[in-house]
Amino acid sequence: MSAATATAAKSASAPGAANPRGPRHSIMSRSAAMLIMGVFTLYFLTPIWWLLVSSTKTGGQITGTAPLWFTLESVPTFLANLGNLFTYSDGVFGRWLLNSALYAGLGALLGTVIAAMCGYALAKYEFRGREAIFNIVLSGVLVPATALALPLFLIFSEVKLTNTLWAVFLPSLVSPFGVYLARIYAAASVPTELLEAARLDGSSEVRTFFTVSTRLMAPALVTIFLFQFVAIWNNFFLPLIMLRDQVLFPVTLGLYAWNSQISQIPELRVLVIVGALVSILPLIGTFLALQRFWSSGLGAGSVK
């Protein structure tokens, strides 16, 4: 029913027995291909593996033992490290995880709804200034978010709102790229007849959007959500310049702060490593689970 399943089905059929894509291939080129992919698998996974292994070690063991393999006491050490991570400095790490979930999770969720509404209106309604708005949005895509961080900081200083949740949360809601994608998806996946039928049934425009159109746009919305989630999660400049109070930090800024203090407080090294692992594992899991949305959505963005 969706673009995602369509492509997924197609990719699943590709290496099948009745391969439509050509005859058999020499062992040479097969092995060459496998070799390239094998080598790069090591390249991509070794750092993550190292992080996993290192988080099961004490400070001394990180340099003193085999770097890419576990020690005999791995499990208890890992648990002890985890315990330290979540109790150090009154358990501020837990707060950081929550903050990140709030900034990126809730921010992306709201941002997606907002972008979807705007993109949908641009795609499905005729109104004056439509093209102008779309062009402004498009240029917004090309203005780097980091160039805005400093002026945003100065503005928030004027209204005394720096060092608050809002200072990071509110600017994160805006995603011109999300509007751009939403417009493409809405144009392609919401048939105009359906809207007219809904109008004849007496459904209000807003209700039609939330009950009918969003359902049709669902896979696209997931893509927009993921995009914005990553953008907020990765945004470093804005929290760096806005936030003073550790309790408000997202996890990336918190780990950065710990990392910059290692020379004074060496025991933080272990916490940084374990903290990095704890903060990325759930993400890797979610990303991989939702991977099909990435592929399908991204393709659409480029084709148009």
Add this chain to the structure above:
Amino acid sequence: MRAHYGKATAAFAIVSALALAGCSGGGGASETEASATSCEPASGPVELTFTTWVPGMDKVVDLWNKENENIKVKVQTGPNGNSGTYQNFFNQLQAGNAPDVGQIEYDALPNFRVQDGLENIAACEGVADAQDKFVDWTWGQVTFGEEGAVYAVPQDSGPMAMFYRADLFKEAGIEVPTTWDEYAAAAEQIKARGSYITNFPRSDVNWFAGNVWQAGGQWFSSANDQWEVNLTGDESAKVANYWQDLLGKGQVSTLPSFSDEWNASFNTGQQWTWVSAVWGASTLASGAPDTAGKWAVAPMPQWEDGGKAAGNWGGSSTAVLKGSKHPYEASKFALWLNTDPEALALANELGGLYPAAKSATDLDAFAGGVDYFGGQKIYEVFAEASSNVDPNFTWGPTMTQTYTDVSDGFGKAAGGNGTLLDALENGEKKTIDSLKSQSIPVKE
């Protein structure tokens, strides 16, 4: 529907308010006079925030919090000043939400002063009277020599002396140098034995400044309402040429300071001396544990035979930052932190601080012999050095930038490109440019 319109209008109103706030400019720069304002206690309980990077400071503050129900202090830790905390302070000052109390090194104080980032706490209870409690030159650093002004409370200092490997000098039959000439001669002999007399710290420009300080030089001065920058005066040139000579002959190494390799070279006897500050004692003890008991401390080598001059490297103050609503409580805390014997002892134990308070010499921690230095009472040497530090050395208003510019050049000089003096000349030029770009009056 109408309700929705209402909300939208409200939202637009907020936006235009933001826009107006934006266009009104101002940039949050207040135009308060430099004079001390009144300093009254608050009526109710107060919570202060304190940003520092000294390890263990939270434990010291716990002592305070136990005794002061109504003035609670919350500690926030950050990276070393120049590695991030100062940047944060400036941004927070701009935003009007800086911590009440912050750690600021002496060399950065003028920078904060120029940006109007410090409260003048001279009128706060006990502050003006505290002058006698601190080593003279540190007091000069926090008042800028102004009458009726105190911008911070001295915390610690870094009087310099020479750490040396007593065993190696004895074994080799080389006299422990007391002048820089002897030091250069010893460098040659030590090099002949395959070791180095010391490591030239190419990125620690403040170490170099400490040497210029000892030689009687001045990098910055202010007269007639304008700054004068002089990184290349006679004394600076003398120091630069001296080290350039040792560098050129390959008699000093150029490892990155405080790195693992640097520690290793001390730990394996590659380095025979380290002209450093008092806090270097704990750096050595943790970085070069295998050489315990073999080190000793002597006064800095002198430019003139029989001289006693000492330089200073590092040291911080505890400042009350602009915008604090509770300067009275904040300065009370800052005074306690830097004069209370219990607090000073704990800050030394956990953070390795050598207090700027004169009473420090009475503390047990500084009275006895130190095992790492073969039982020598090393703090007597540093106390003596501290009293010989020139009280009139002045830092410039953009030291972070000056350090960066000079250390870039030092790095090149250490690699054989240009000289240390070239680096100072370039640093001077860039510092003047930087002052001009901020409209800070400077003599050209």
Add this chain to the structure above:
Amino acid sequence: MMKVTRSTTAPAPALGAPKTRKAKTTGAQRRAVFLFVAPFGVLFLAFYAVPIIFAVVQSLLTVERKGTFGPPRQVFGGFVQYQQVFQNTEFWESVGRVLLFGAVQVPVMLGLALLFALLLDSPLLRGKKFFRLAFFAPYAVPGVIAAIMWGFLYSPSLSPFDAVTSEVNFLSAELVLWAIANIVTWVYVGYNMLIIYSSLLAIPTEIYEAARLDGASNLQIAWRIKIPLVVPAIILTGVFSIIGTLQLLAEPQTLRSFSSAISSTFTPNLAVYTTASVPNYNLAAAFSVVLALATFVLSFVFLKATQRKVSQ
């Protein structure tokens, strides 16, 4: 329904419904449009448009003060700050540095992504799903954390590959830029690979069969058919990579704890941050404006140039 949604990935869309049926716009619809557009419009104004205007205003101001410790006062200064920007060698060195970085890193990264996508799309490979997941996994690692991880891996004393890092110092002044390039590549190759791969999947298989009947080899098909058809995807990834390159901040800023070779003005954004912390907000605002403009122009030109090439 199927037909409509499929068109989101098909290069030749065959929409089931006529796209623009001009229905008379009613008052209810106008209100709906307003409701749909207003939230984004307000936020965009407040957090995109106003900051840009504000940055421009700030960049036209300058600071005045009297005496050695006179308090700063902002006054209108015209283009004084821009004059400073153009005279600031460190800033332009940092721009040159990221351009060099981009000129090398972006093609390498996109080349690798294209190679992987083609291999994934070829019949040569087994375990495609595994490779896709493995290569994409680093994308979940935020720049700061990736830089911390690689910082440890590069470090001469802490690295598990100390046999290599004790010989080659990746954190030295000569190599640190490429050490950062490696981190960025590590994070983003998988993501770009997926974009290109998904547009390869959207190519109808009939095209290949026709080519095969003409006797084209796999390599020829890849070169003559697949690559030209995924050019739009590569352009998209190219634009985002260029924007990303000019914005480099998190990785170098984090690596500063590991390497003294990264100066405080290593990338343009670091220069903005450092200048803001001097503090010299007016100059920093001017840097921001110049940087935003440069990014905009560069990605716009790239987009236009490549589009013309494709349509020819």
